[in-house]
Amino acid sequence: MKNTCCTEHARASAGLPAIEAGMPEPAGTGLSRRSFLLRSAGLGLAVYGAGRIAQLPAFEAGVAHAQAAPAQTVLLSVFLDGGVDNLSLLAPVEDPIYRRLRPNLAIREGRAFAEDSRLAWHPAASSLADLHAEGKVSVLPAVGYTDADQSHFTSRHFWEVGALDPHLRTGWLGRVLDRVGSPDNPLQGISLDGQLAPSLATARNPVAAVDKPEDVGFWTPGAWGPAEELAVPAFTGIGRSLLGSGDPAVAQAARAAAFAGGVRDALAPLGIDGKPTYVPAAAYPQDKDPFPRRLAGFAAMLAAGLPIRAAAIRAPGAWDTHANQADVLPKNLKLTFDSLLAFQRDIEARGLADRVLTLVWSEFGRRAAENGSGTDHGAAGVGFLVGARASGRMIGEFPGLGKLDKEGNLRATSDFRGLYGAICGDWFGVDPAAVLPGSGIGKPVILK
Amino acid sequence: MFGEEQATRLLWRAGFGPAPGQAAELVKLGLHGAVESLTRPKSKRLVGPNPVVDGGPLAPRDAWGHDHLWWLDRMVRTQAPLVERMTLVWHDWFATSKSVVPQKLMLRQNALLRRHALGNFEKLAVEVTKDPAMLLWLNGTSNSRWDVNENYARELQELFCLGAGRGYSERDVRQLARALTGFRNDWTDSGPTRFRFDKKFHDRGAKRIYGRRGKYGWQEAVRLVTRHRRHPEFMVTKLWGYFIPTKPSAKTTKKLARLYVASERDVRPLLEAILTHPDLYDPAKRMVKPPVVQVAGMLRAVGRGIDTPAWAWLCDSAGQYLFMPPNVSGWDDSRWLDTATFRARWQIAQHICEPARLDGEKGDTAPSDPAELVNRAASFWGSPKLSAPVRAGLERYAADTMATADKPWKASSYPVLAENALRMLIATSPEYLTS
Numbered sequence: 024m025k026n027t028c029c030t031e032h033a034r035a036s037a038g039l040p041a042i043e044a045g046m047p048e049p050a051g052t053g054l055s056r057r058s059f060l061l062r063s064a065g066l067g068l069a070v071y072g073a074g075r076i077a078q079l080p081a082f083e084a085g086v087a088h089a090q091a092a093p094a095q096t097v098l099l100s101v102f103l104d105g106g107v108d109n110l111s112l113l114a115p116v117e118d119p120i121y122r123r124l125r126p127n128l129a130i131r132e133g134r135a136f137a138e139d140s141r142l143a144w145h146p147a148a149s150s151l152a153d154l155h156a157e158g159k160v161s162v163l164p165a166v167g168y169t170d171a172d173q174s175h176f177t178s179r180h181f182w183e184v185g186a187l188d189p190h191l192r193t194g195w196l197g198r199v200l201d202r203v204g205s206p207d208n209p210l211q212g213i214s215l216d217g218q219l220a221p222s223l224a225t226a227r228n229p230v231a232a233v234d235k236p237e238d239v240g241f242w243t244p245g246a247w248g249p250a251e252e253l254a255v256p257a258f259t260g261i262g263r264s265l266l267g268s269g270d271p272a273v274a275q276a277a278r279a280a281a282f283a284g285g286v287r288d289a290l291a292p293l294g295i296d297g298k299p300t301y302v303p304a305a306a307y308p309q310d311k312d313p314f315p316r317r318l319a320g321f322a323a324m325l326a327a328g329l330p331i332r333a334a335a336i337r338a339p340g341a342w343d344t345h346a347n348q349a350d351v352l353p354k355n356l357k358l359t360f361d362s363l364l365a366f367q368r369d370i371e372a373r374g375l376a377d378r379v380l381t382l383v384w385s386e387f388g389r390r391a392a393e394n395g396s397g398t399d400h401g402a403a404g405v406g407f408l409v410g411a412r413a414s415g416r417m418i419g420e421f422p423g424l425g426k427l428d429k430e431g432n433l434r435a436t437s438d439f440r441g442l443y444g445a446i447c448g449d450w451f452g453v454d455p456a457a458v459l460p461g462s463g464i465g466k467p468v469i470l471k
Numbered sequence: 472m473f474g475e476e477q478a479t480r481l482l483w484r485a486g487f488g489p490a491p492g493q494a495a496e497l498v499k500l501g502l503h504g505a506v507e508s509l510t511r512p513k514s515k516r517l518v519g520p521n522p523v524v525d526g527g528p529l530a531p532r533d534a535w536g537h538d539h540l541w542w543l544d545r546m547v548r549t550q551a552p553l554v555e556r557m558t559l560v561w562h563d564w565f566a567t568s569k570s571v572v573p574q575k576l577m578l579r580q581n582a583l584l585r586r587h588a589l590g591n592f593e594k595l596a597v598e599v600t601k602d603p604a605m606l607l608w609l610n611g612t613s614n615s616r617w618d619v620n621e622n623y624a625r626e627l628q629e630l631f632c633l634g635a636g637r638g639y640s641e642r643d644v645r646q647l648a649r650a651l652t653g654f655r656n657d658w659t660d661s662g663p664t665r666f667r668f669d670k671k672f673h674d675r676g677a678k679r680i681y682g683r684r685g686k687y688g689w690q691e692a693v694r695l696v697t698r699h700r701r702h703p704e705f706m707v708t709k710l711w712g713y714f715i716p717t718k719p720s721a722k723t724t725k726k727l728a729r730l731y732v733a734s735e736r737d738v739r740p741l742l743e744a745i746l747t748h749p750d751l752y753d754p755a756k757r758m759v760k761p762p763v764v765q766v767a768g769m770l771r772a773v774g775r776g777i778d779t780p781a782w783a784w785l786c787d788s789a790g791q792y793l794f795m796p797p798n799v800s801g802w803d804d805s806r807w808l809d810t811a812t813f814r815a816r817w818q819i820a821q822h823i824c825e826p827a828r829l830d831g832e833k834g835d836t837a838p839s840d841p842a843e844l845v846n847r848a849a850s851f852w853g854s855p856k857l858s859a860p861v862r863a864g865l866e867r868y869a870a871d872t873m874a875t876a877d878k879p880w881k882a883s884s885y886p887v888l889a890e891n892a893l894r895m896l897i898a899t900s901p902e903y904l905t906s
Contacts, residue, residue: 104798173625173644174635176800189635209810218790219809232811234788239814244821245828245891249875253868254892258899261864265901272716272757275806276901279813286810341570345622346613395618397610400625430641 089208089330096450097325099381100196100222100335101363105175105343108398109388109405109433111352113164113421116143120424124392128348138162138417147353150364151407158415159367161469163406163442165422167435171387171402175343179386183221185443186460194222195443196333197230198458199451203332204228209282210289211332213324215317220335229278231286235313236320237294237301239287255284293323301326304372307365308358312339315362322369325379332451342385346397363409376411380450383407384439391424391431402432406442408469418442418467438464445469473502476856477752483760483906484714485509485746486552488768491853506746510589510739512551519548522777529777532575536783539793542581543786544777546767553742557588559763560713562793563801565599565631567608569794573662577794580604592706593697593736596631600693601654603666609799612656612666614648616674624648626799627696634709638701639681646678650692697736703728710741712804715750716758723748757905759807762789765816769823769898772853781822788815808904820898827851829887837886841869844886848893852903861900865893 114130115121118141122129133143134152142164144152154160168187172178181187185195193201196212204211205228212223212230223230233239243251262280265273293301301323307315314336321334339362340355363381370376388404403422408414419437428434444455445466455466478497482489486509489497497505522529522544524537531541542555549555561584569577580602587595599605600623606612609623624647629635639647653673657665668689677686680695687695696702707727711719719727727744734740750756760768763786770776786792790812796802808816829835838844845865849855857865872889876882897903 172636173641174629175798176629177635214809214811217788217811219806221806230809232809234811234815241814241817242821243892243895244825245830246888246895248885248888250872250885250888250892253871254896257864257868257871257892257896260867261861261896261900264860264864268901270755270757270905272759272905273901275759275808276813276904279808279810280899280901283810283813283817287814343622345610345620394613394620395615396613397620399621 089205089211094328094378095330095332097331097379098196098333098446098450099321099366099379100220100333101338101359101381101383102220102335103338103342103359103383103385104179105341105385106178106387106389106400107342107385107404108344108348108352109165109385109401109403110391110398111348112145112148112356112405113142113162114145115141115421115424117141118424121391124424126393127395128393128398136162139164139421141423142421145353145356147356148360150357150360151409154364154367154409155415158471159409159411159413161408161413161416161418163408163418163437165388165403165419165433165436166384166406166439166442167387167403168438168440169435171432171435173387173400173402173430175386175400180221182384182386182439185222185440185458188460191460192224193226194220194224195458196222196335197225199447199453200230200333201225201227202453202457203451208330209286210324210329213331213334215321215334215336216313220337223333223335229282231282233286233290233320235294235297235316236290236324237299238297239290239294240297241284241287255287259284289329290324292327293320299323303365303369305365305368307369308361310339310358312358314339314358315365318362318366319369322366322373322375325370325375326373338383344389344397345394345399348393348397367409371411380408380410380413380446382442382446383409388433391427391433402428402430403435404433406439408442412470414468414471416468418469437467440464441466442469472752473505474498476754477502478505479855480752480906481505481509481746482552483764483768484751484758485742486556487546487549487764488771488906489853490771491774502747506743509551509553509746510743512554515549515551515554517545517548518550519774520776524777524780532578535574536780538569538574538578539783539786540777540780541578542793543763543767543782546763547770547776554585554588556764557738557742558585559761560710561588561595563713563796564709565605566796566799566801567604567794568796568798572604572607574794576604576607576663581794589739589742591735591737593694596627596697597690597693599631600627600651600689601666601668603656603663606654606656606666607663611651611654612663614652614654615672616649616652619645619648619652619674621645621648624651624692627651627693630800632696632702632705633699634701634705637705638699643680646680647692647696649674649676650678650680650687650695651689653689703731706736707731707741710738711745714745715748716756717750719748719750759804759905761802761804761807762786762791762812762816762819763793765904766819769819769852773823773827773851775823779822785815785819785822788812789819790815813899816904817895817899820895823898824851824891824894828891831884831887835887837890839873839882839886841866841873844869844890845893845897848890849897851894852897855897855903857897857900857902861902865896865900868896869893 111130133146136142183194184191200212209229209231214220214232217234219232241255243254258280262277265277268274303319307319338359344351370379384406385404388401389398390401422434422436441464447453447455447458449470475494478494479489529537529541531538546555610620611623614620621644625644628639653668655669656663730740869889876885
């Protein structure tokens with residue numbers, strides 16, 4: 024459905040240097056090719072700007088500086104929006120209570136979960152089972168918080184902000200980026216599905232959203248030469264001049280304008296005319312849903328050396344399976360975990376696997392008893408930490424269906440805030456107490 | 472004070488921006504007259520050319536994306552902009568999506584929302600409860616006396632009428648769900664059909680809701696919620712939030728809630744109170760224009776109708792594809808703009824500017840003075856007010872561009888190019904993206 028006119032991208036990239044396969048490293052400059060390309064882009068604009076467009080080189084310097092630092096760890100946050108049915112994904116297949124509570128929807132069989140013989144993997148999640156067998160998945164079989172809120176929006180908010188605080192406006196990853204990031208590198212926190220993820224909302228440092236990394240140009244109809252080249256620096260400059268606006272609406276528009284041009288420059292090598300110039304290093308599922316393509320683009324961004332620390336994306340499909348669960352859930356599980364397996368293979372092939380950890384989460388699990396064709400909102404749910412450096416060991420245990428809470432929901436045996444605390448400390452090297460309010464919650468071992 | 476600036480803001484907040492000359496006309500009516508012209512429109516007709524896309528009329532019930540174009544066309548051509556704007560508010564409020572619901576049922580719901588646009592909220596809530604699109608979307612027809620499905624009961628309270636955790640318990644969710652049982656539909660090869668209430672499927676037993684016991688039916692259940700003591704405050708603050716970015720004071724909230732209850736939950740008196748409130752006209756309280764509002768407003772400003780299907784994917788990229796809100800809580804009005812959706816707004820401006828672009832080779836000319844260039848470019852959009860930092864940035868752009876004209880042919884051709892680019896820069900400036 025989405026298509027874009029191609030001339031605009033040809034025009035947008037007109038001022039940028041050609042990218043050719045096999046282009047040598049710029050010898051003797053001490054710069055990586057990435058930062059060389061960025062400098063070239065800035066230079067092309069500076070010719071016309073007569074030295075008056077200090078804004079873009081500032082951004083360029085921010086990105087280049089971040090790139091010059093040693094390769095850093097990256098967290099990818101994958102959100103299963105709506106509350107994934109934990110009791111299907113990792114199912115207590117032999118439990119008679121389960122079969123009684125789920126006369127229509129009980130999963131009958133699946134590959135055994137090696138860490139708890141009561142549980143079996145949903146057949147559609149076999150890619151995740153493969154990764155688990157390789158020791159690359161830490162499973163949280165009942166993650167949540169005490170007295171879970173059964174509102175999608177309240178519970179999701181808690182997970183996004185990393186606290187049971189309905190009024191907090193910054194995301195937990197945003198607060199990490201405010202500490203480990205810089206004020207001129209929007210790529211440090213990147214939403215991969217075209218709209219800012221609340222977990223990445225920062226108080227100070229900029230973050231970016233990208234729809235398609237190969238498609239980021241700004242074509243100006245009826246303008247060419249300097250009139251076109253100077254347009255991006257112009258909106259960048261206007262944005263920068265209003266970053267401090269006291270009106271939140273103006274400040275939001277200013278932030279978007281101030282950093283959109285910089286994102287274009289940084290991503291320019293990934294596509295021409297809206298077509299990707301990168302080649303994935305693994306086979307992704309072919310699907311009309313953009314999820315696998317976006318993961319492939321993300322792997323390419325990391326391989327290009329872009330200074331990314333945190334990224335967020337929503338998994339495909341609707342997980343709020345109040346009805347028709349047996350039809351809907353397997354498709355979504357398969358596409359999600361087949362894509363994540365491909366992504367893992369991609370970054371492994373590119374030599375990036377030691378730097379990347381993927382967190383898979385959902386705002387809650389679902390009710391133990393079915394409602395006929397679906398399941399209503401529950402409490403504790405399931406989460407995963409995937410990566411070459413993930414400990415591969417279960418965090419908390421499966422509490423069983425024998426002692427549900429008073430509303431018939433699973434009780435949590437691990438707290439998402441403890442998990443976040445461990446990621447802050449062990450993955451990002453920031454003090455969890457500085458990111459997570461009241462973070463006295465025990466932190467699990469997450470890395471090998 | 473109700474001048475052109477205030478009238479322009481009113482038209483952006485309560486409609487889809489001014490057509491040329493419309494703000495000046497509104498000023499003549501004074502604040503109250505202007506607001507009444509919106510809340511009591513004389514005509515609901517559409518004026519201007521019918522939409523033509525790919526050489527033919529729209530097929531909103533069938534063609535993917537044509538539903539979006541069909542509604543956008545109404546926003547552009549309506550003579551009752553607040554009716555369309557409130558229909559959009561209700562679409563966001565009772566957010567239903569064609570990700571689950573067939574397009575033709577989405578259009579049927581849209582007609583329902585438009586019928587009640589300025590009407591009575593309780594009637595609207597009752598009608599929405601039995602609306603086929605909503606029955607599918609929140610599983611109303613999967614909710615029976617044997618298999619109670621909580622989905623609608625929860626959102627009716629949490630999102631539509633009371634607010635999360637305000638005055639109800641999980642027990643109330645489950646009991647209310649029982650009271651709402653009984654709706655059914657059939658399935659055919661062409662989709663869902665024969666939506667109906669079947670009392671054999673309804674749980675006729677006693678329920679205990681908000682501490683009261685009774686054999687409540689589905690309409691009584693809805694009225695228990697709309698007559699809950701916490702509903703009026705929720706109602707007025709949520710409605711206020713669509714028009715004014717800062718919360719109403721406690722005193723204003725109380726006053727509006729009393730007005731709402733006194734009118735037996737009519738929406739029009741509330742709208743008149745909100746649209747005449749001084750907070751709406753505070754220059755320091757701007758709001759980001761929702762993408763479809765901005766697109767409709769740009770088309771109105773340049774006098775153009777729907778002539779391309781591109782508006783569907785462009786609005787989608789900008790984060791607002793009609794009939795497909797992101798989830799049941801609607802669009803997040805606090806996060807319209809980021810680096811990706813900013814680019815989508817740039818592309819939207821391209822699609823307005825491209826066919827209207829100035830061409831020096833066809834005899835178009837432009838002034839070379841930066842300030843005059845900026846004024847000329849702004850007039851394309853109806854000369855919106857530009858703040859000092861934005862104007863300074865635009866004039867700097869014009870001056871920088873002209874400074875590169877080192878040959879006479881450049882000095883004569885660059886102004887036209889710069890004016891084209893300035894139209895884009897104005898349309899994507901923080902000023903124009905907000906109102």
